[in-house]
Amino acid sequence: MLPKVKEMKEKDNDRFKKVYRLGEFCLFGHDRYLTYSADTMPSTAQLEEWGKGKLKTQFVIENINPNQCTAEARSLSAINTNWNTTLVGMIRAKDDETFNKFLENYKNFRKDNGWDSIVKIRNDNMKKNREKLGLK
Numbered sequence: 624m625l626p627k628v629k630e631m632k633e634k635d636n637d638r639f640k641k642v643y644r645l646g647e648f649c650l651f652g653h654d655r656y657l658t659y660s661a662d663t664m665p666s667t668a669q670l671e672e673w674g675k676g677k678l679k680t681q682f683v684i685e686n687i688n689p690n691q692c693t694a695e696a697r698s699l700s701a702i703n704t705n706w707n708t709t710l711v712g713m714i715r716a717k718d719d720e721t722f723n724k725f726l727e728n729y730k731n732f733r734k735d736n737g738w739d740s741i742v743k744i745r746n747d748n749m750k751k752n753r754e755k756l757g758l759k
Contacts, residue, residue, distance in 0.1 A: 633665075680755045687748040688741075695744055698736040705732050 624632070632639040680686070689695035709729040716722040753759070 680752050683749050683752045683756065683758065685752060687745045687752070689744045695737060695741050698738075699741050702733055702736055702738065702741075705729060 628639070628643070631642070689699060706729060709725050709732075712725040713722050716725060
């Protein structure tokens with residue numbers, strides 16, 4: 624946001640909304656939002672500060688996929704896309720042989736795209752989540 628526009632937003636918010644037709648409010652901005660947002664609005668700073676430390680993992684399978692921008696994340700995306708097309712082919716298969724061919728091709732695609740490393744990352748992340756939740 625340009626400094627001139629930011630100043631208008633902070634000092635004359637009604638005019639800013641009319642001119643730019645933008646408004647925003649993100650209660651307890653989640654971590655990803657806070658990471659990429661330029662800065663905190665003064666009106667929500669107190670709420671965000673209060674929320675720190677209160678948001679935590681709730682489930683063992685929460686946030687277990689590989690981190691974005693890693694080879695494993697790209698592979699998982701490709702595997703998921705391939706699964707979608709494979710599933711359609713399996714549903715439309717006229718016989719067991721065709722069904723099994725689709726399934727076997729999918730399993731090979733998974734193997735060729737590093738499925739084992741994705742499973743390892745997921746298992747490691749589930750282990751960390753269990754520790755956070757106090758589970759064995």
